[in-house]
Amino acid sequence: MSDQLRERIFQELESITLIDPHTHINPHAAASTTLADIMGYHYYTELAHSAGMPREHIEEPGISPKEKVGRLVEGLAHLDNTIQLSWLLDICREFFGFEGETIDAGNWEALYDSSQQKMAEEDWEDQVLRHSRLEKVFLTNDFDDPLEGFDTDRYIPCLRTDDLVFHLGKASTRQRLEKATGIDVGDAASVVLACGKLFDHFVRNGARACAISIPPDFSPAPVxxxxxxxxxxxxxxxxxxxxxxxxxxxRFVFWTLAEFCSEYKLPFDLMIGVNRAVYPSGVYQGQDLFDKRVSLIQYRELFNAFPKVTFPISVLGQTSNHELVSYAWIFPNVVTNGHWWYSNIPTYIEQDTRSRLEAVPRNKQIGYYSDMYKLEFALPKFRMYRRVLAGVLAGDFVQGRGWSESRAIQFGQQLLRGNVERIFGVN
Amino acid sequence: MSDQLRERIFQELESITLIDPHTHINPHAAASTTLADIMGYHYYTELAHSAGMPREHIEEPGISPKEKVGRLVEGLAHLDNTIQLSWLLDICREFFGFEGETIDAGNWEALYDSSQQKMAEEDWEDQVLRHSRLEKVFLTNDFDDPLEGFDTDRYIPCLRTDDLVFHLGKASTRQRLEKATGIDVGDAASVVLACGKLFDHFVRNGARACAISIPPDFSPAPVxxxxxxxxxxxxxxxxxxxxxxxxxxxRFVFWTLAEFCSEYKLPFDLMIGVNRAVYPSGVYQGQDLFDKRVSLIQYRELFNAFPKVTFPISVLGQTSNHELVSYAWIFPNVVTNGHWWYSNIPTYIEQDTRSRLEAVPRNKQIGYYSDMYKLEFALPKFRMYRRVLAGVLAGDFVQGRGWSESRAIQFGQQLLRGNVERIFGVN
Amino acid sequence: MSDQLRERIFQELESITLIDPHTHINPHAAASTTLADIMGYHYYTELAHSAGMPREHIEEPGISPKEKVGRLVEGLAHLDNTIQLSWLLDICREFFGFEGETIDAGNWEALYDSSQQKMAEEDWEDQVLRHSRLEKVFLTNDFDDPLEGFDTDRYIPCLRTDDLVFHLGKASTRQRLEKATGIDVGDAASVVLACGKLFDHFVRNGARACAISIPPDFSPAPVxxxxxxxxxxxxxxxxxxxxxxxxxxxRFVFWTLAEFCSEYKLPFDLMIGVNRAVYPSGVYQGQDLFDKRVSLIQYRELFNAFPKVTFPISVLGQTSNHELVSYAWIFPNVVTNGHWWYSNIPTYIEQDTRSRLEAVPRNKQIGYYSDMYKLEFALPKFRMYRRVLAGVLAGDFVQGRGWSESRAIQFGQQLLRGNVERIFGVN
Ligand SMILES: [Zn+2]
Ligand SMILES: [Zn+2]
Ligand SMILES: [Zn+2]
Known part of the structure; x- marks a missing residue:
């Protein structure tokens, strides 16, 4: 395809103001304060560790943010091929005026200091949002989050339910649940009652989704x-x-949550396929992997039982994408949702995007979410997606099917923004 | 690759007269009579339903063909990105002179009326065949089809055996079998006898293949x-x-069929991997999906036991293609067969075609079949395939390996026509 | 991407002197002596057989090398699309001055004779190595190989352990083990003792790796x-x-080997996913296939238990590549290793290379090995890989991320040579 065509479409996509439908932002500290907040993202610590840096070196207790960054910089040369490192460079260039080709021993301290100064500006959070054209940001809230002290119109609550479904056996989970709802869980009815209280609390505070990540061997079923x-x-x-x-x-708790999603008209984000703590000696958040032997057929009963619940679905393994495309093609309540974690690299985004754009109704695709922990990451991650999307729209639609550029761009807008608004009921 | 090169090869591939080796054509009503025949294809009804249209709206009993089309048109805007909708536009442009960019509320009635007039022409069926350069069409016949009243040289019978293998437990199947063969199934010997009569009937009437679709958990074995x-x-x-x-x-019936394929020298088309009625509330023929956890290793014993039977194999999940390539690379009796159903979109056709052309002997690949229910679909579906194939031949063979254009085109001819002739014994 | 850019990078990659980290070379007869040595490679015999030539014709006892080549040439026309045949043509062009477009009935005898003359030159082995820019070649040695009579600096021993792990139950294996180590295996302790002797013998003779191929259903665990x-x-x-x-x-023997790898600091090459003798009537070495339903999660305990052992991992099925990328991204001791067997075709090399270059630290990727049985194959196989790699570096890195050409080429050098030196401790 012509490079200019793709570039024109990319620029149009870059101008779209975003709602980010899944992040791990802490609304009380949404932006970074030092480069350590940014480089402490598990993508960098786990890759540096994987490339040879001992965990103890990276996670030594008591080291200063600057010391931490200095240590990580020692390992960056082994990662400079990764797309994740290109995000870091993008951040440093866009937000901190960095001009080097790589971050290394010779330039990191100056970068650290100048970026710290920038992040100390009072309106830094607003600057980042504005520069990133980011209007609203979905959160990932613990079920016992009070949802207080932040603007829930900008930072939209989302009820994360992993603990309820997979860790109700822990006394600590039940204690947190009792504290949050006043209900001491002793039987099935009390679980239902407590969940109902959580949904009530979340929906009253503007929650727009319920969400969960699920191991490969889980099959929802009524109990x-x-x-x-x-x-x-x-x-x-x-x-x-x-x-x-x-x-x-x-299974019982999961099914109960789906029933409340139906009652409260909340989409239920399913993030399917993660095995936790596969590498327990890994760095913080760098221990999870997956078993590709999972199928959406395991969700057959769920999708049939809850026709009124929309299930935006993310899959961890790239080999699950074809099933996702096919299930979204058939089930009215199954929606494709972004490019998750290990699948969130351009090679796979491109393949998965091409197939989704070709075979899933256009109103059933959520193009992308950042999954970020700090606001600065939205820009490079969405830009990566938009670059891939621009290529697919240019190649498969404008050149391949004779679409006008404006028609292709409208399609891109729907994927990036329109569907997020409609599916989650925000605007 | 150069666009002109690809286009030249595409035009050459377009000029090839076809034998379509797998369809669901009714030879007594092969072509459409209204746009409802075309838009009633499950691809459109299921996608419209998936995009939000209630099944009851689409399938309301007693509505006229025109009413049905009008209703489906309401939902088309959500599907205009899909490759399936591009087939519809291709049909309307090629056969009915449609010139719009989309089919919508403003133009569908005129299209409906003009197309109906066209389809009412006495030689419409011949027109479609001629315009599509379609010479022969394989059918999918129920085992109790009398195979009478049509030209079996043009419409080639194929013995479809799903009912025999997977539904012999139903009284209705056994009754149909008795009616067709005169044999009341009461033990293994009578099943063998009845199957023999079916093969005899089909082969005498020009059948060129036996075929079956198979769920992911089935493993053939002798009993x-x-x-x-x-x-x-x-x-x-x-x-x-x-x-x-x-x-x-x-397993017993399946093995018996394979034995008759060997005796009668019929290829046995295996379409591997479909789960039926996964979404029972879906529209007609829009309820089936798959579980990608299937392997061709399940067919190991079959392929070894029947070296004289050719098995043209289609896989439903794209992640099965690499196994198919590898098994066709090793087993003399395993042949790659087209791009089936959920894998029948350009993104996957391209990947699968590239790998097959690189690693499977050229005489063991059946490029494509339309799987159509009405004749009008051969043209856009084969065109989609030919476009992808032209790109692969241009990029990987002419540019990548220095082949001459004519050599690449000959390879394309073999994939599209030559192998169909030889493998199924038609010409 | 621009064709010139890719070509420039390709030429630079072509100039790199190689260490081939996995082959099946016989160091006592490393180069070919007739075309039958080359065309007897199982890729050609199995593809010719798959395309229709009876095994008895190919493997008839007592036929001369020339007769064998003549017979295989009869079947080549059906394979001329395969990438494997392009290797053969590359060999004939590069080493024997062949100028035809195909090898056929009209030219094969002249080719046979001229090539035989060439291969009879006294320094043929050196010529091949020099022309292929091949400096060192890893072997695949039976555990009872005396490792004598060849230059272990050029031909680096590698302890292959399939027989020990999977065939200790055969009396012949235990007899070979006793002969090699003097230890009569009678209990667990004697197995450990014997394995220790093998490691000692191999390491003293310059071995740089332990290696094994593993069926899909094997899960390592301590016993x-x-x-x-x-x-x-x-x-x-x-x-x-x-x-x-x-x-x-x-499992016991496997775990014992891993313990010795740790003690002797040998990388343990795991080649995961092959089912042996799936097609027992196939030609020699043309009988193995795979079941894609395998996961690296089966190796979770192993990777955790041996943090000091480097595991260069090859996967047989292309659908395992995403897991491999992800496990190498997280586990410090997991390294991606080449493109194995059924995955060793450009379509899959391209996808797999793109994802690895994007998400695995650059010091943890072994770009390629030839898996060859005769030296002449290194050139065309590495060339195929370098062509794909040049495309990925040009497209994704120079054009996609603005890297300089020299930076991209350095990355390629690391993948092709630098990492082999460091990971296996050769140079
Ligand atoms: Zn997340
Ligand atoms: Zn069909
Ligand atoms: Zn090998």
């Missing part, structure tokens, strides 16, 4: 009260459950 | 008479079988 | 002496083990 009651009672009595019993409780 | 006899006897006595027992019967 | 002792005792007593018992022995 009768009679089956689950004795298990929850044993939990409440301090027992530990066997693995299959714990899975039954997980 | 002894001693094992299956009591099961079939129980079926005949009105019993229901347990799932594993029914699977044993399926 | 206690108490568990395995009775099993090995029964083996020594002449018993046959049940499948699950044999798997326990395999």
């Amino acid at each position: 009768t009260t009679g089956t689950v009651d004795p298990l929850i009672q044993r939990l409440a009595g301090g027992d530990e459950l066997a693995a299959e019993e714990a899975a039954t409780v997980s | 002894t008479t001693g094992t299956v006899d009591p099961l079939i006897q129980r079926l005949a006595g009105g019993d229901e079988l347990a799932a594993e027992e029914a699977a044993t019967v399926s | 206690t002496t108490g568990t395995v002792d009775p099993l090995i005792q029964r083996l020594a007593g002449g018993d046959e083990l049940a499948a699950e018992e044999a798997a326990t022995v395999s």
